[in-house]
Amino acid sequence: MSLVEIENLTIRFGGRPALSGLSLAIARGERFGIVGESGSGKSLTALAITGLLPDAAEATGVIRFDGKLLPTDERAMAALRGHRIGIVFQEPMTALNPLMRVGAQIDEALDLADSSTREVAALLQEVGLDSSHAIRFPHQLSGGQRQRVMIAMALASDPDLIIADEPTSALDVITQRRVLDLIAEICDRRQMTLIFISHDMRAVAALCNRVAVLKAGELVETVPTEDVLRRPKAAYTQALVDATQMAPRANHDLSDQDLLLSVEGVTRAYSRNGLFSRRQPPLMAVNDVSFDVTRGEVLALVGPSGCGKTTLARVIAGLDSATSGTMTIDSTPYHGADLPREKRGDISLVFQDPFGSFNPRLTIGKSLAEPLRLLPKLSPLDREQRLIEAIESVGLDASMLTRYPHEFSGGQRQRLAIARALVTRPRLVVLDEPVSALDVSVRGAVLDLLARLQSQFGLTYLIISHDLDMVAAMADRVMVMEAGRIVEAGSPKTLFADPRHSLTKALMAARLPDLV
Amino acid sequence: MTLYILRRLAGFLVTLLIAAAVIFLLLDLLPGDPARFILGINATPESVAALRLQMGLDDPAILRFGNWLLGMFRGDFGMSQTQKLPVADLIAARMAVTLPLTLFAMVVSIVIGLPLGILAAMHRGKPLDTILMVIAQAGVAVPNFWFGMLLTLLFAVILRWLPTGGFTPWHENPIAAFRGLLLPGLALALPQAAILARVMRTALVDVSTQDFIRTARAKGMTFGQAMWRHGVRNAFLPVLTILGLQFAFLIAGTIIVENVFFLPGLGRLIATAVTERDLVLVRSATIILVLAVSATMLIVDIAYGFVDPRLRERGA
Numbered sequence: 008m009s010l011v012e013i014e015n016l017t018i019r020f021g022g023r024p025a026l027s028g029l030s031l032a033i034a035r036g037e038r039f040g041i042v043g044e045s046g047s048g049k050s051l052t053a054l055a056i057t058g059l060l061p062d063a064a065e066a067t068g069v070i071r072f073d074g075k076l077l078p079t080d081e082r083a084m085a086a087l088r089g090h091r092i093g094i095v096f097q098e099p100m101t102a103l104n105p106l107m108r109v110g111a112q113i114d115e116a117l118d119l120a121d122s123s124t125r126e127v128a129a130l131l132q133e134v135g136l137d138s139s140h141a142i143r144f145p146h147q148l149s150g151g152q153r154q155r156v157m158i159a160m161a162l163a164s165d166p167d168l169i170i171a172d173e174p175t176s177a178l179d180v181i182t183q184r185r186v187l188d189l190i191a192e193i194c195d196r197r198q199m200t201l202i203f204i205s206h207d208m209r210a211v212a213a214l215c216n217r218v219a220v221l222k223a224g225e226l227v228e229t230v231p232t233e234d235v236l237r238r239p240k241a242a243y244t245q246a247l248v249d250a251t252q253m254a255p256r257a258n259h260d261l262s263d264q265d266l267l268l269s270v271e272g273v274t275r276a277y278s279r280n281g282l283f284s285r286r287q288p289p290l291m292a293v294n295d296v297s298f299d300v301t302r303g304e305v306l307a308l309v310g311p312s313g314c315g316k317t318t319l320a321r322v323i324a325g326l327d328s329a330t331s332g333t334m335t336i337d338s339t340p341y342h343g344a345d346l347p348r349e350k351r352g353d354i355s356l357v358f359q360d361p362f363g364s365f366n367p368r369l370t371i372g373k374s375l376a377e378p379l380r381l382l383p384k385l386s387p388l389d390r391e392q393r394l395i396e397a398i399e400s401v402g403l404d405a406s407m408l409t410r411y412p413h414e415f416s417g418g419q420r421q422r423l424a425i426a427r428a429l430v431t432r433p434r435l436v437v438l439d440e441p442v443s444a445l446d447v448s449v450r451g452a453v454l455d456l457l458a459r460l461q462s463q464f465g466l467t468y469l470i471i472s473h474d475l476d477m478v479a480a481m482a483d484r485v486m487v488m489e490a491g492r493i494v495e496a497g498s499p500k501t502l503f504a505d506p507r508h509s510l511t512k513a514l515m516a517a518r519l520p521d522l523v
Numbered sequence: 524m525t526l527y528i529l530r531r532l533a534g535f536l537v538t539l540l541i542a543a544a545v546i547f548l549l550l551d552l553l554p555g556d557p558a559r560f561i562l563g564i565n566a567t568p569e570s571v572a573a574l575r576l577q578m579g580l581d582d583p584a585i586l587r588f589g590n591w592l593l594g595m596f597r598g599d600f601g602m603s604q605t606q607k608l609p610v611a612d613l614i615a616a617r618m619a620v621t622l623p624l625t626l627f628a629m630v631v632s633i634v635i636g637l638p639l640g641i642l643a644a645m646h647r648g649k650p651l652d653t654i655l656m657v658i659a660q661a662g663v664a665v666p667n668f669w670f671g672m673l674l675t676l677l678f679a680v681i682l683r684w685l686p687t688g689g690f691t692p693w694h695e696n697p698i699a700a701f702r703g704l705l706l707p708g709l710a711l712a713l714p715q716a717a718i719l720a721r722v723m724r725t726a727l728v729d730v731s732t733q734d735f736i737r738t739a740r741a742k743g744m745t746f747g748q749a750m751w752r753h754g755v756r757n758a759f760l761p762v763l764t765i766l767g768l769q770f771a772f773l774i775a776g777t778i779i780v781e782n783v784f785f786l787p788g789l790g791r792l793i794a795t796a797v798t799e800r801d802l803v804l805v806r807s808a809t810i811i812l813v814l815a816v817s818a819t820m821l822i823v824d825i826a827y828g829f830v831d832p833r834l835r836e837r838g839a
Contacts, residue, residue: 059740081745089743096741102735104753108829115752119743144832160742 008074010035010200011056016068018051018060026051029068032145034210035167037195038201040215042208042247044446045417047221049204051119053172056202057092058084073167089119093161095190097173103145109156110141113163120164130159134189151182151310158189164199167478169194170202175210179312179473184517187214201421206446209251209458209519212236220244236522245486248522250448253480256458261301261483267467268300268323268435273332275318292318295332305461305468307478307499309514310488316471319488320437323469324356336435352381352431357442361420365412371398371423372408378431397426400463401456418449429460439471454481475514479503487511527828527835535821542813547588550806556580589802591806600807605799610807613792620690621781622791624704624711625773631712632719632769637762640723643753645747647728655720662717671710671783678706688785707784711777715769722765726758733757760830767823771816 009032018026026048033039041049053061056070058077070077072091078084088094096102104112113127128138134155145153154174161169171190175183191214193200193511205211211218212232220227220235220243227241235244273296276289292315300306308316321327321343323334328343335341339350346354355378359363365374375394379385385393395405401422412420421441429438441457442450456475461468472478478485479499487495487502488511495508558574560567579590594601600610609707641653677685683707691699730736731746731754739749778790791807796804828835 057741059737085740085743085748088741090740094738094741096734096738098734104739104757105833106756115739116742146833146836157738160738164743181623197538232830432609 008035010037010073011073011202011349012069012071013052013056014069016052016055016066016070018048018055019065022065024224025064026055029221029226031219031226031229032199033202035200036198037217038191038203038215040211040218041202041204041221042206042211042218043221044206048222048224049221051171052221053094053170053202053204055416057088057170058311059088059094059095059154089116090121090164091167093164093166093169095154095157095161095169095171095174097176099150099157099177102157103153105145108142108144109148109153110143113141113156113160116160116163122164125163125165127159131156132164133162133193134159135185142470149182150178150184154178154182154186155189158186158193160191165197166199168200168202170204173206174203176205176207180475181311181473181517183210184270184519187415187519190214195411206448207251207519208235208247208447209522212522213519220247240450245378247448251522252452253451253454253476255480259303259305259483261304264302264304266299267302267304267336269335270299270323271297271333271335273297273319273322273334275315275322276330291315291491293329296488296491296493297332297488298493298496300467300469302434302467303461303465304484305470305482307470307472307482307485308460308488309472309475309478309485310510311514313474314488315491316488317439320356320439320471323435324354324437325351326356348381351523352378353433354435354437355428355431355433357421357424357428357436357441360444361417361424361511362412362444364424365420367412370409370411371415374412375408375427375430378427380492381431393430393432397430398423400429400460416449417445418453421445421453425456425460429464432464433466435467435469437469437471440473441470442475442477443472450477457481473514475518477502487514524828524835528825531821531824531828535632535817538817539814542817543592543728543810544588546806546809546813547584547591550802551587553802559748573729583672589591589681595807595810603796603801603804605796605801610804613804614789614808614811617787617789617792619693620704620786621774624708624777624786624788625770628715628773629766629770631708632715634767635712636716636719637723640720641727643720643724644727644731644758645719645750647724647731652724656724659717659724661718662714663721666779667710667714668779668783670713671707671780674706674710675783688783703784707777707780707786708775710780711773712785715773718769719762719765723758723762726761727754728833730754756830760827763823763826763830767819770819771779774815774819775812 011031011033013029013031016026016029017024028473029048029052029190041052043049051060051064055066056072056346060066072087076331078087103109110127113130117125117127127141131138131140136152136155136159140148140152148156157174169190174190175186178186187210190201190203193199193515196286201215203211205213212235215232217229217231218227218235220241222243227243230240230244236248273293274291275293276291294315296319297474308319310316322329325341325344325346326344333340333342336353337352339347341347341350366369369411372394375397379390379393394408398405398408403419403422403426415423421444425441438457442453445453457468458481460466467479470481482499484491485497485502486500489508495502495506495511502511502515506515542832556571556575558578558580562571562574576645581585582590598611600614602608603610603613606613621692635639639659646652667751675687678685685702690703693700727750731750735753736749737752740746764808775790777788778794781790793805793808796808
């Protein structure tokens with residue numbers, strides 16, 4: 008008998024359907040994946056099963072758990088969640104109460120499940136954390152550790168079903184792989200049913216035996232994982248599988264190009280000494296880093312979270328200053344924030360988060376025009392021309408300049424962020440995780456765009472990422488960074504074929520298996 | 524945590540010193556000679572000079588500032604020029620009225636305001652929420668002296684339960700003293716309670732959309748349980764700031780209510796001192812208000828540290 012049965016589930020917001028007529032049956036012990044793009048209704052499905060839909064949602068249809076209809080009484084539904092369903096959410100940063108020790112938060116879940124035998128320490132060990140972490144507060148843990156705490160909490164009631172909603176998309180590659188492996192291992196050991204929700208077909212394939220593909224609130228197909236990969240029936244499923252493949256785009260001939268940027272012995276240290284605190288050695292976020300960037304090159308900087316790659320990018324872009332060392336762009340030496348005003352237009356930045364990087368109260372046109380303050384001599388007509396040129400070059404229409412950020416999808420916003428980086432006609436564009444906040448299905452298109460713009464405008468890219476597949480597809484040269492130092496460098500082909508440093512090896516091992 | 528408290532304490536002391544210097548300088552720069560003012564316009568230049576010498580007015584400013592600080596440290600705030608009494612005694616007598624009044628008003632506003640705010644937030648969007656917030660809006664808009672007059676009309680004139688005004692000193696009859704403070708305390712508390720209720724509601728509604736509330740529900744709590752166990756403490760952070768500001772406002776801002784109820788409080792003492800140009804008294808009363816307000820902020824900051832583990836660590 009099925010553990011979860013969904014019949015004709017429709018969820019509307021203000022009359023507009025977000026999920027239409029979904030029917031699914033998930034068998035006991037199954038590892039079931041739900042895959043789709045943002046807005047496909049996959050998270051709503053999870054919230055509906057757990058009775059956690061927002062107040063504004065109107066749901067019709069039938070959901071049965073273990074043969075019984077979901078209770079309508081809030082207390083009974085809460086008790087069902089507390090005893091039989093464990094849930095792991097996407098955002099490890101905000102999903103825990105910041106004012107409470109994590110041990111106490113796990114203990115609370117044990118209490119609610121009326122569990123007398125299991126202990127916090129045992130649960131922490133099961134998710135691979137030392138029991139001493141129980142007395143920590145959430146802000147004292149890394150993203151991966153917090154996600155482990157979330158999993159421990161979900162396991163507290165020894166549930167029949169565990170639902171994981173994009174549990175790893177906020178984590179770096181190595182941590183992501185570890186958390187996925189942990190979920191797989193726990194499901195095996197405890198014979199639990201899993202519902203795994205993701206936009207990444209590869210993550211679903213690595214974990215699940217059956218997968219439902221959702222598109223714009225409708226079920227495309229439900230198939231065993233092997234069939235999805237070997238002979239997908241629906242064209243959309245094929246497209247999702249194809250999106251996990253990244254075709255190589257780089258390989259520029261750089262032999263006769265001259266030097267654009269040179270970085271010499273750059274160090275960024277953060278002092279940890281306070282007014283009353285004891286002397287501590289400074290934190291070396293970037294530690295004696297040197298490299299050259301050739302004009303027209305695509306250089307990638309990879310490493311795990313906290314290795315200093317974003318700090319280095321900020322120093323190069325002039326948002327922060329090096330503690331020691333110098334950089335030279337076009338024979339102008341600088342140390343960071345002292346980058347001369349007339350040179351600032353030569354370096355642009357594109358940030359990871361296309362939602363947070365636009366002021367919601369400014370029109371796109373105003374946001375895009377802001378970097379043009381660096382070029383005060385531009386006439387109003389030229390400014391207008393620049394904006395139109397920039398937005399059209401990223402494949403969007405000039406009429407969109409009067410709209411506001413919330414009217415655009417994540418992929419479109421990232422295109423707009425790229426357009427903003429181009430208005431000053433820069434030479435060097437620093438791209439900090441340019442696609443990691445986007446659905447897998449739109450990443451390819453944004454990367455294609457970046458490759459096209461590069462050859463069209465003769466740009467030089469410095470790409471910061473932890474995604475080896477993207478780097479392998481885009482970069483001419485890769486530098487691997489660990490704890491503020493560059494530990495290995497080379498062309499992606501040779502580097503990934505024969506990794507020498509332990510970090511490069513770990514990054515390679517963390518890659519999810521290819522689908523095709 | 525010790526480090527956090529030490530830093531706050533250092534900040535508190537520096538604030539006090541700067542405030543003292545500013546108060547001293549401003550009053551020192553004001554035109555007018557206190558000695559001549561005391562002796563009257565008919566005084567001979569010789570007697571004025573003698574008094575200036577006696578009061579130490581001819582010493583360099585830095586010396587007078589130091590003497591003033593040192594005196595206050597020993598509890599000597601100087602003599603009031605108009606009332607010819609030690610300033611410390613005058614202020615202490617008034618504090619015996621103002622401090623209990625303020626504390627009483629704070630307690631009442633917390634007891635009324637916070638539960639109503641929580642109640643409204645738990646029923647957000649429903650009729651009870653709307654009704655409570657309309658009442659709170661009215662409570663914020665209506666000035667406290669008007670509440671005072673209404674309360675007097677009801678409890679003192681019609682029902683005759685309580686006195687219309689005046690104050691019996693604590694040592695003569697503590698019960699009568701407390702009865703004298705009941706109505707003014709309520710009048711002060713009601714607008715503050717309305718503000719607190721609104722702040723508490725807004726903070727709780729903000730918290731209710733946070734991910735960790737959803738996590739708590741996922742663990743098996745109802746919405747109400749999740750809000751009670753995880754929401755209220757998080758929502759308390761902004762409320763704490765408002766509480767501190769309110770206490771500071773009440774201690775210095777009771778003058779209108781004191782006038783309505785004929786209470787011999789600190790506000791009236793300062794008002795009289797200002798109109799009579801009693802500079803010694805003004806200076807000392809001001810520094811005591813600064814002390815009270817800074818001490819409140821210090822307590823709020825330390826309370827913040829206890830509630831929020833992130834602050835203790837940063838020590839910021």
